[in-house]
Structures are given as C-alpha cells and as structure tokens.
Amino acid sequence: MPLSMKHLLGLEGMPREDIQLIFDTASSFREVLERPIKKVPTLQGKTILNLFFESSTRTRISFELAERRLSADVVNFTADVSSVQKGETLKDTVRNLEVMKIDMVVIRHRAAGAPHFLTQFTNANIINAGDGAHEHPTQALLDIYTLREKFGTLEGLHVCIVGDIAHSRVARSNIYGLQTMGAKVSICAPKTLIPREIEKLGVGVFYKVDEAIKAADALNVLRIQRERMDRGYFPTLREYREHFGISKERLKRIGKNITIMHPGPINREVELTADVADGETSLILQQVLNGVAVRMAVLYLLGTGN
C-alpha cells in the first residue's frame, strides 16, 4: 500500500490514509531503534542526498541517522562550503547532482517552493526538510505522532501552538496535519507574530497564553528568535517571557500541568523555563526519538518499489 505521492513536499492536502500509513510504519521502526544492531538492509544501494542550504544540526542528524539505519548511502551538501558560494544556481546544483544518479533528495532551503521547484529537474524522490516559512512536514509528522502516542487518539484533541506563528513552517505543517487527523487546533501569540487572515486556516486564536493553557490539551511551543525582537515584533525577550513564556510557576498558578512540546532548539528561560522543558509533562525528548522513526518511515515508503 504505497503513499499517494512520489514526494513529501508538505502536509497541506495530504490524505489521512497517507499520514496513518506513515504512523503505522514508524511504529515498526521504533522497534528497530531498540535493537542492538539498529540497522536494516532495506534501502541498501540507494543514494540519498541531504541538500541543506540552511544550517541545521538537529534535522540533518535526524535524517542522516534515519538514512544510515536503513543502510542507504548518504551524501551531505552544506551550502556554506560549496559552489553556491561561487554563485551556482539551485537548478544547476541539482542538475549536476542528478547526473550522478541520486535516488532521493532531502532539501532545506530558505525559499518557499524550492522543493517543488526541484521536482522538475530530477527523477529523485524529494523530501522537504523546511522551505522558508512554508512547511516542514517531517517535523509536524513527528509532533503529531508523539501526541498520538501520548493521548492514544488525535480525534477531538485540542492542540495549541504558541509562539512566532507568522514565521513558522513548523506551525503551518502542524496546522494542516493536525486538522486532517481530526484534532482541534489553536494558536497563541502576540498580534505582531500572527499572520493576517489566520482564521482562514480554521484555527482558534488566543492572545493570552493563560487562556490557551486552560483551553488546550497540549501546547506546542515554538522558538522565539532574537532577530524578531531586533525588528520590533516585540519589545524584549524578557517581556516575551513575561507574557508568553511557559513556566512551572505559571502552570501552578493556573492549576494545570499541561503537556508540553517543542521542536527545538529551545531558548531556555525565554519561551520555556528549564523546569518545564525538563519536567514530567514534557514530550521534547520523545519527539526527538520519534523523529528518527518517522523519518525512517517516510524514506522507506518513498524509497522502496518505484
């Protein structure tokens, strides 16, 4: 039973059956990750290119682990030390790599639509590892998988995404994916970080994080970037923490020990305090573990049987 698409470009419009299949497959790969030999020969002989134009340690390592555990051959491309410095275009970069017979490409690029653009110039399977502020499908898949693991079902579950929604591809992918799986989605942020016409996505909006905590079953907390402060989206990191930071003290005051998620990397003491990030209701490490399994599932489903 294959996925309906040859590529994983985003969760917008992805059928529920596909997401379900990825989840079921990921569960089997979780078992592989517990073995003494954490490797299966499934993608032996396949060459996978990690084409990262934006820096990323976490996502790239997660993908690389997934690829190697499936016995694939891995090639890494990091933009800062490459021909891109000499002005080579994306199209030419891909054309050159394509002729060397790459089977799958995992791409992260600051331009939205870059993965889609690639599908025109190569026969390889393309996996979007983050394109601008557009989508980051594998992150959302692992987030949603982790929620399903914790709560047993996604139907009717209320998830609130807290943070810089306007600039977040993680938020967008999560909104699409969660809604497809029957969850209820809301967002919480200062007005300056909420994209215009957000209601069109069918999500609830909270401007105060206390209300979000009272209403939701789980929070997915996004990283706040210093550059947003420098550009005036909010006054200071300290004020952001004051009004939107999740802390044990805040949770205690409201009287609800809500489930906490974060895609990483965490700005400790800004959007999350240490006692919450490392607390019992935090699923953050679980997310990372599930990330490898979910990525193995995606690679397996796209990479076998052309």
Add this chain to the structure above:
Amino acid sequence: MKIKSTVITKVDFERTLMRLAHEIIERNKGAETIALVGIRTRGEFLAKRLAEKISKIEKKEVKTGFLDITLYRDDLRHRFDKPVLKGTEIHFDVTGKDIVLVDDVLFTGRTIRAALDELIDLGRPATIQLAVLVDRGHRELPIKADFVGKNIPTSHLEEVKVMMQEIDGEDTVLIVEPAEEKS
C-alpha cells in the same frame, strides 16, 4: 480462485501440529533451550499453537516471538506496492538459544533467508532450526526445513493456501488455481 484439492483436513491439522511439537522436543532433548519465532503472519499463530503444545507436554513455558521480515526482503526495489509492516516482537535475548523458526509454507526459501538475516542482527542464537507446516518444493536458495508437517509437490502455477482458525475461521490447507496474472 478455484480449489483443486484439500491436502490437510481440519483433523489432520491438529495431528500434524502435535507430531511437529513432539519432533521439536525430541530433537532438542526437551524444551529447556528452545524458543519459537513465528514468521508473520500465519507463522505467528502456528508458533503460538506449537508453543502451547510443547509447554503442555514438557510442563514448561516456551518463549515465543514474532518476526516481520518485510524490511529484509530481497525484492523491495522491484515491487510496486509497499508491503505493510506488521512489526517484529521478540522480547527475549536470542543469543545462546536454539531458535525454531516457524512458518506455514516453505517455497523458494527467500522468506527464510530474510528471517535468518534479521534473527542474526538481533543476536547470536546457538542454533536456528526451521519448522514448516508445508514444504511445496521449488527452492531457489539452499534452504531446508528441519521439521516438516507435510511435503506437497506442486507446480509453479499452483498456490498453496493455508487457512487458520485465527484468521480464516477454519484449519485447512488447500491447493488452488491462482488468480489472474497481473500484467
């Protein structure tokens, strides 16, 4: 699908499993060192039934695990449908044990080859033995079964259909004429 003949009836099914249980005990001089590993899907139920019978005879619990060999198949690149993963569940250490692999039909031997590779990735068994309900010939690899329920010579075009109470509602083994060839 047209049924050509019934090669194992419901009554024979039980008797055959009983004989296999005894043979496994005889060969391994008891049930001390063995563990059964069923190859999913039907091998899982066969393994459970055999384990139950062996436990009753030897008055000792027999460890049982289940193997999903999908990730070790040699034809993943050539199939159009992605075989759905059922998952491997072996909650004991295979190292040092006499592992009896259990499957319903032994045909080309490729499934068993995959099972061997996967089992050895999980540890170092003392021995690996193979118990099958049916051996239908046509081996493509040098693989043989240690315990065979029934040898059934077949033509390449025929299909051996094993039906089990747990999945199909009855215990029987049929030889059938295959479905239409897909182009």
